[in-house]
Amino acid sequence: MDWGTAASVGRRLAKGGPKVTTYTWEQARAELVAAAATAEKPVREVTGLADGLAVPVAQALDRKEWVTAATSSMSAMLGEDGDSPTGLSAITARVGGVQAGGLLAVLSSAILGQYDPFSIDPVSGELGVLLLVTPNIIATERALHVVPQDFRLWVCLHEVTHRVQFSANPWLRDYMLDNIAVLTRDTGESSAEIIARLTAAVRSDRPREKGVLGMMQLLQTPEQYDAFTRMMMLGTLLEGHADHVMDAVGPDYVPSVERIREAFDQRRQRPQNPVQRLLRALMGMDAKLAQYIRGKAFVDEVVEKVGMSRFNTVWSNPHTLPRPDEIDEPQRWIDRVL
Structure with a gap:
């Protein structure tokens, strides 16, 4: 590039x-x-x-x-x-x-x-x-x-949370780089091998994601898709945690936080014209929005059940990060990790 x-x-x-x-x-x-x-x-x-x-x-x-x-x-x-x-x-x-x-x-x-x-x-x-x-x-x-x-401080609460996540847990950066290395590695497949793999994947009964995620699942080798899934799960955790912190801190520091959150959520969900929908799909923006929603629900439930101190076990190492089957069922993560 x-x-x-x-x-x-x-x-x-x-x-x-x-x-x-x-x-x-x-x-x-x-x-x-x-x-x-x-x-x-x-x-x-x-x-x-x-x-x-x-x-x-x-x-x-x-x-x-x-x-x-x-x-x-x-x-x-x-x-x-x-x-x-x-x-x-x-x-x-x-x-x-x-x-x-x-x-x-x-x-x-x-x-x-x-x-x-x-x-x-x-x-x-x-x-x-x-x-x-x-x-x-x-x-x-x-x-x-x-x-x-108020809005400027509200935005900063989210972004500063990301800074704190990485500063307190430097291993996250290396974890991302390791997965990116897998995603960008030359697999050595020939054109015929790639076509054969894609054909087999299309014909397979194996469940596939929708939209851009499903496309990635088809185009990548199993090893690459596993790395892609790990990156998606990390992104979901990071964004959900940041949104949780915004809402936890907001009422004490941002006087109009309720109005901001309501207006911002409405803006995220507003109807898009066909061209905008296509662009959003191609760039994965809808998948990104899903990360905020699913991640915040995960963090909200875990923190409510066990408190923030025990939730922070999630930052220990790659094995304590939530798995795909745990994001939407936080109790599974609690049972496995805590």
Whole structure:
């Protein structure tokens, strides 16, 4: 993948965002950085994680800056930040870069915030950086008609929870990299072998997921799909835990949290036109939404039954993470792990 091309194409295609004055822009950036720092204390108190670690400074970016950060993170994550390919490989890599750049341009208008565990923080020099996409947060708070100061802190509560998850449990980053290595490994299959495997999978009575997940299940080898499933389960846990923390902390720190949550959930579930539905399916955005819903239900039930301290056993090692049959039946995880 030519990540330089991806960054260039993504920045060129990314939309500028809502119209704001320079004063409003700078004020929003400053408020977001301050909100991220404010969110650290309550998130640590509720989760019981990362106590005593330094509080890093978040980065408030525009859409083009986010594209640059995303390409840097993805190249590091995939181990492709070395020498550029040459010959035919260079052409293939550039085509891939154009595709990736177009996808990142679309996502640059949708991402509110992101914790990136694969990049170096330019201020602290440590691994991991918290990114907040300023124009998207401004556009969303305007669309929802919510109090900007409250909404900005609410978003930061979610993203800071991700930062705390990885800071308190550094093994999560290596676990992700190990699974990504399996997903991106050359299987050595010939075209005939791939077609034969796909044909057998289509004819098989083995249950398959729906939508993009089912497509991944067909296209990947069993080993790759197992790694993909492990990544999906981790993502479901991380997002559900962050949403749980948002709702646990929100009432004490965000005065209009009920209005924000109601408006935000309605926005997530609003009808989409056919083109939007197709894009969402191809990019896995519906699967991402399911992660929030299923993950939060899992965390809510476990914490209600055993408390946050015992729930935190989930962060011990890969074997204590929830399995696919446990996400929707949390008691199974409690019985196995606790």
